[in-house]
Amino acid sequence: MSRTLIRILSDSTQNQLREALAAKSSGQFSTQTKLADVRVSPGAYLAAAALLTFVSLVCLRTNRNLAALILIAGTWTAIPLLVFTNRISFDGYSLSRRGLVSFITRLLTRREQSLSVDDIERVEVATLRTLRRGGNVRYRYRIEIAGKELFLVFASGGKGFRRMARTLLPLIPDYKLDGRACELRDHLKDASIVRAEA
Structure with missing residues (x-):
């Protein structure tokens, strides 16, 4: 009796697996691809490390x-380990926090650490001018995104930031962006689009 029960259960799980694979191949499930990915600023982690030291x-x-x-x-x-695994990714529809900190927070609060583009309430950009050797001035940007009791912050410093800002900021309505965010969005547009608008 137990062998037939195990055989029936294994047949039903195989059937479910076949159905899921068929649905996946027919395109019923949407695969979310990561359009942009950026590492979270390590400032808070370094402050905690200094305090614990x-x-x-x-x-x-x-x-x-x-x-x-x-x-x-x-x-x-x-x-x-926490610094290198803490990332914010964007799939075209929502921002989500990934890494060990996000995993632990998700276990404790039983809430997903993601924010859809429609749920974003405000975007603020802070700029910092840094003087380099030779008199060159470089700008550093820090983007703060808030919405639905979630607060995401990331800073410039690589191709990931440009890709994130270039894909995310045009999807957010102007009334949710501050002045610097609008300027950054317009600055990161492709040169051909800027020439066409001019």
Whole structure:
């Protein structure tokens, strides 16, 4: 009896698997491709690492050597891992946070760390001018996106940022963007589009 039950169950799971594969091949399921991906700014992680390093030095000063060793080793093992895995990706429809921090937050709050383009309430861009050797001025941008009790922040510093800003900002209505966000959106347009508009 148990063998026939196992055989029936295995046949039903095989049938479900076949149906799912057929639906996938016919295009019923949409595969979400990642259009842009950017690493989250490591500033908060580095501040936490500095604070925990200071606490480990206090432990070392008060002759708690084992606690200091565990704290410093744990800090400088975990923080780089968290920094390198924490990313924001955009698939054309929604922004989602990926990485270990997002996974832990999702387990604790039972809420997905994603925000659709329609749910974005405001976008603010902060600019910072940096002076380079030779008198060259470079701009650094920091984009803050808020909506539905979720706050996402990422900064410039690579091709991922340009791709993210170029694909995301044109999809957001103007009334949700601040002035600098509109300027950044227009600045990152293709040169042929800018020439056609001029």
